[in-house]
Amino acid sequence: MSWIKTIPYEQATGKLRKLYDRVKGPDDNVDNIMMSHSLRPHTMEGHMAIYKYVLHHSGNTIPKWFLELIGVWVSALNECEYCVEHHFAGMKRLLGDDVRAKELFEAINDGDVDVAPLTDSQKMALGYAAMLTLTPSGITEDIISALRSAGFEDGEILEINQVTAYFNYANRTVLGLGCNTEGDVIGLSPNNPDDPDDWGHS
Template sequence: MPGAERLSWLRVPTEDELPPDVLELWRPSLEKLGFVPNVLRLYALRPSRLLAWNAWYDEAMKGDSGLTKAEREMIAVVVSVANRCPYCIAAHGAALRKLTKDAALADAIAADHTTAPLEPRVRAMLDYALALTLRPATMSEDDVVALRAAGWSDEDVMDIAEVTGLFNMSNRMASGLGWAPNPEYESLGR
């Protein structure tokens, strides 16, 4: 389409070349949001990998955890801002606004979580996620001890590390392949 904004630096598969399970994966987003997030369209270039990634994403972000869904989205935002990933900042900033019903808080976390009005326990979680993102080779048991001291269980710490890892990987996919965020994210939760 002439004049259309590119969604990726790679070819975007058309719906008619996708297997039914990928199209079924899109259905809830269409029904709930009114659009298909570009990550689902763009990752569909490799359908089996999209389905595997989405299963991991759903478990890490929505599965059983001592972290709330909003806390997991806070990690997604802080990691994505640190990695300067436009796609994930837009998508997860919107998700955080929707989950917290507090656009000002979500925007404050995206601007600088260290100055956002957060409980010390949550700030410790985000400090850990940021450290793991920016300086993984310097992480030590002391970092885990600090999370325990802030009130997180070992299972919670594992979840914090996993969500951090998930978004470092996702940020690299989005940034490395030029994935454009959906424009609809800008107004979600505002």
């Protein structure tokens, strides 16, 4: 669960219950990261909106599995096992290639994405995500230009930036409040990328 008080689904009322009903998975399960917001439902609503629009929106053009991989990489750099476990499972499901997923996980676990089965441009994107996570003040315009030269459009660079920023936020929510995966259903994600209110999971 977490180190602070949380309100379980069966005790939730009012706005919190409505938010839980939007985000819940099978058997009324609410992920602990979302339940950690239960004493301030307005912050949960903000988290939900950022997560859905940054990671699961039809306006994104980078494949969803790679956006999830960025999240796994950032979470590994931050030593956030909760988000690594959740989002690796989601990435693996979206990728549909268990062997490649295993190789990607091993590379991330070893901290060496240069050996991962990825294109050079994808490795460059992960390098940018690492800098933004660990040494953000070291990023220069030249790095953005290099991503552009590697084939990323500016909107896609923004996608990489926002996914990286979101996971740093999520990791600090989890690590700072002691969230664990007890009771969570691992690897679910919203199916409908066009409707912010549709949190149907699989």
